[in-house]
Amino acid sequence: MESVEVFTTEGKGRGLKAQKEFLPGDVIFAEPAYAAVVFDSLTHVICHTCFKRQERLHRCGQCKFAYYCDRTCQRAAWLNHKNECSAIKRHGKAPTENIRLAARILWKMEREGSGLSEGCLVSIEELQNHVESFGEDEKKELRADVESFLEFWPPHCQQFGMQLISHIFGVISCNGFTLSDQRGLQAVGVGIFPNLCQANHDCWPNCTVVFNNGNIRSLPQKIYSFLLPSLAQKKTPNSIFLLKTGFSPCYLKKISSDALTNTEGMTPNPPSADMVKEVIQFSKDTLEKINEARMEGQYHEVVKLCRDCLKKQEPVLGDTNIYLLRILSIASEVLSYLQMFEEAADYAKRMVDGYLKIYHPNNAQLGMAVMRAGVTHWHAGLIEAGHGLICKAYAILLITHGPSHPITKDLEVMRVQTEMELRMFQQNEFMYYKMREAALKNQKIQVMPEPSNENAPSLFHKKE
Template sequence: MTLDMDNVEVFDAGEKGRGLRTTKDLCPGEVVFAEPSFAAVVFDSLSQQVCHSCFRRQANLHRCAQCKFAHYCDRTCQTACWDEHKQECAAIKKYEKAPNENVRLTARVLWRIQKDTGIVSDGQLTSVDQLEDHVADMLAEDFKELKIDMQNFLDYCPKTRHGKEYISHIFGIIKCNGFTLSDQRGLQAVGVGLFPNLCLVNHDCWPNCTVILNHGNQSTLNAAYHSKRRIELRALSKISENEELTVGYVDFLNVSTDRQRALKHQYHFDCTCKSCSEHLKDDLKMAAKEIDGNKPSDQLVKEVQEFSLECLAKVEAACTAGDFHEVVKLCRECLHKQEPVFGKTHLYHLRMLSTASEVLSYLQFFSEAAEYAGRLVEGYMKLYHPNNAHLGMAIMRAGVTHWHAGLIKVGHEMICKAYAILMVTHGPNHPITKDLESMRMQTEMELRMFKQNEHVYHSMREAALQNKPMAEASSVEDNIKALSHKQ
């Protein structure tokens, strides 16, 4: 893939080191640049559920007959990935098992460097060697993990030409520069990759860009074009010429001190962006409920916060155990306790609403799920950037939940709103946006039907949900055989 980097240039960003800035004015949704991975691997836990070539989550994947570890959508995906997998395939066969993703990614990076050096195209603005590793800044626990990974790597690649110091350098680079890859629906992290140009984009808690993974074109039969997975850096708002490009390394939905702590631990720098320096929106994220000018006591707020943290831990354990009815019980109990104390934007309240709406939707209690999802979106809209991808995904899920609950007007409005956001963050060709476009058209049709005759609409909806045959009708809308409710 030829890298077109005409929109950006490297510059000295002061204490932040190197950075990227734009060389022209950019509009919201514009692709600043796209970049294929230098190397990428699927997470160990999902190795049999995600294609190792295009990183799409699929059923009935085909296993590599040689190493019996890598899995692919089909032979075309396998062929497209062979150049990246062939040395790994031989190493896994000889090692008789696959090491963890850190070791596998380090090996892939070193094999790529050995083959192509650290520069793979004229558009690559920095070599892998020039990226920061921060090994000297690692905490004792992280350094201990590094030593274990180093030993596993040497067992996995005993004939490596690289010295221990250089291998350690690559491990460090991956730890603080690796980019998490999501599946085609953007709902789950499925792997990690290294993108050298993206590594030059500095952090801001209120960034002007976002990064998404484009999984390539699976409709082509030519392996050379089948799986051109790449990240796309997209503008979230209008960006002026010579303005620095930034992305968020951590989720904004944390108070500034927690974000700073996470950034210091993972990326080894002190964030001094405006959001952190001025503690912007921290008051909303920890807001107590105010009624007629009166707020609950600090002691009561503290007690409910402690109760919420305990409850969130129990909810996580119940989710892991698959006991979703227990999750619902815990969420209802916690939300009931939070209601008179926390504001609508309190982080613990939003986290509980998020879990409750998702699990209730999974259990098909759509009316209650829709109520919680609507409240979640209301809180998110006061906290997130208007074009934030997390906000867009939350509105999409809320729209689908309302649709499932038979609240077609609100569902359609939310789906349209989510579509507008994801057109900016993901673009028109991403699978999520295409799904949303289909849902937007379907809900628009159903909304017209609803406005024509509510009784007929609800009767047809009930029949569709119960897989019953529908009566013939005269209008185009009435000839819809079933109502598609795909999340």
């Protein structure tokens, strides 16, 4: 079963009740998942044990639902999959991820009892569920989940009361942590980590959580989690502070009401509240259209929607507004996919500039955004800016992900490559672009005479 590590991002570990002084990137604790499942949409491409993406996975011969890297992963999963396997066969199909996760939690409680499991500081029953604060739509979804669960739950297994079942779904809703694949680039599943659930929310926290080769890491120095679970637990006198969403709730509230453009030297009068409200609604509507277009693979339509939305947003919304940043992120991502790198780089830079005003310097989500912007600039031929952004991203992810994480290793390779290319660019800009053009076309280099009497220096040197 995969696990997580909690790291500090702040030198002295603010608020941490420990005798040692933590350094940025130190692991405070690592915790295995109490229970975890793969997302519904990825069940056939992600290993159900290690959550790694593999090209060829082996399917469970019994339920035909679960997939594994090999027999090692399949054997490791059997304790948690055994009951699930027979239940899926009896039910005729696999239920949704929430039902499967709730079932795995209750099967574990059936095996081990409802008290504290090994290594857990709090039992599942003691976790907060916040069911009492659910809105009508959430309550309706909860009732539907409970009904689906009762249809799936085998009659021969231990029967649990409705109150406990509802509690489990509430815990999943407000305490579930998303899990990433081995490269950390895609959310592939959801799990429950009881100890991690006890960490307090803080808008400028001292720890982060990273799913790192089977570990959730926590770092000393104020950090944010790049994982995307629900809002944090109620405040308790714990000493670790995490931000469990991409943006803090208080910040989201602030940018919703403080959505005006920075008016320094730009416009004499700020936009009216009605105009802001109109643009926010237009942004929401556009995001829905973008999602539909992306699902249909209409990427040029996505670009058009983003450009039109940005024209409406730019005179009204501030550069840290969440809707503006979201559109910039999508535009950069899709344009990069379409290999329109120069425009993508411009949007990526604006997105990073906004993130730098929001996030702590050692923020994992900031690091990922800077990395993407660096790669985009690199592909656009903007080697100086690209190398600088890649170096910045590498420095952040060394802390948030650690040196052994696949993304950090990839960034190290990119840093070395862009450093070499930057030296080439600085020595002979003309030769650099000719080599780049040839490499992109996968052709032999045919260098035309440069409009200069100077001979081109030797540019390639074996790196020591």
